[in-house]
Amino acid sequence: MRVTQLDGGHFTSPAGFWRRGEDMERQVRFPVPAYLVEVGEERILVDTGLHPDAAADAARHYEGAESIGYFALEQETAVAEQVDVDSLTKVVLTHLHFDHAGGSALLPSSLPVYVQRPEWEAGSDPDAVARNFFLPRDYEGLADQVVLVDGDHHLLGDGSVELLFTPGHTPGHQSVRVGDLIIGGDVTHFAAGLDDGRLPIFGDDLETQLASAERLRALRDAGADVRPGHDPDVLRPGPVLR
Secondary structure: OEEEEEEEEEEEEEHHHHOOOOOOOOEEEEEEEEEEEEEOOEEEEEOOOOOHHHHHOHHHHOOOOHHHHHOEEEOOOOHHHOOOHHHOOEEEOOOOOHHHHHHHHHOOOOOOEEEEHHHHHHOOOHHHHHHOOOOHHHOHHHOOOEEEEOOOEEOOOOOOEEEEEOOOOOOOOEEEEEOOEEEOOOOOOOOOHHHHOOOOOOOOOHHHHHHHHHHHHHHHHOOOEEEOOOOOOOOOOEEEEO
16 A cells, blocks of 8 residues: 655645635745555546646636636646556546646546545536636546545445545545545645634635544544645655555
8 A cells, every 4th residue: 555645736825815814915835735546456546736737827728717816826747747647547536626626637538536426516506616616627528537426435445445525625525545544635724724723714614624624633633644735834745655
């Protein structure tokens, strides 16, 4: 069993967006992680990072999407160029935001993509799209590949990789448990968020997100290593479980 953090790029935006009480004038450069999970013959990609065209020119790539103007995007190498995509067996999207699903179009169209049902349904609902800052270009081409998941789910059927339903940040956000490691996605952007509850100033349901954070905190306190979404002081590319 091996998990490796990949470099999905970076975004720079006001600190106060991502942790209540922070200075909205202070700009922070946040890492965008993706993960390669290797279990036996399975090679599972968790999230897909930025699309390189978005990093090069976000306004052009997401034409008409005003929300992307809050972010300065950058990327040296696409996630799809950091792995042998032909050897991948599955893709898991923690949620549909551009920094997690943006690179999906660069992957083989034969790959199954696992998404929680409420997330996928929200991605086609105009009100939910607007409320959650979804950018449909990131995922609209995945319809024939998506495998819908309802709640917690043993991805391989043997308990080695479990999808954990952790909604709130978005309607169908999920985390991924591999042994004692939990890829927390954006349940909290910072590791400290599990304790201080200082979530972003926006979200689909912040009360539900706090409950998801409490769930991950309990797992952490029981011995799990919980990876935060974008903490620049914690996340570094390379092996995180082997």
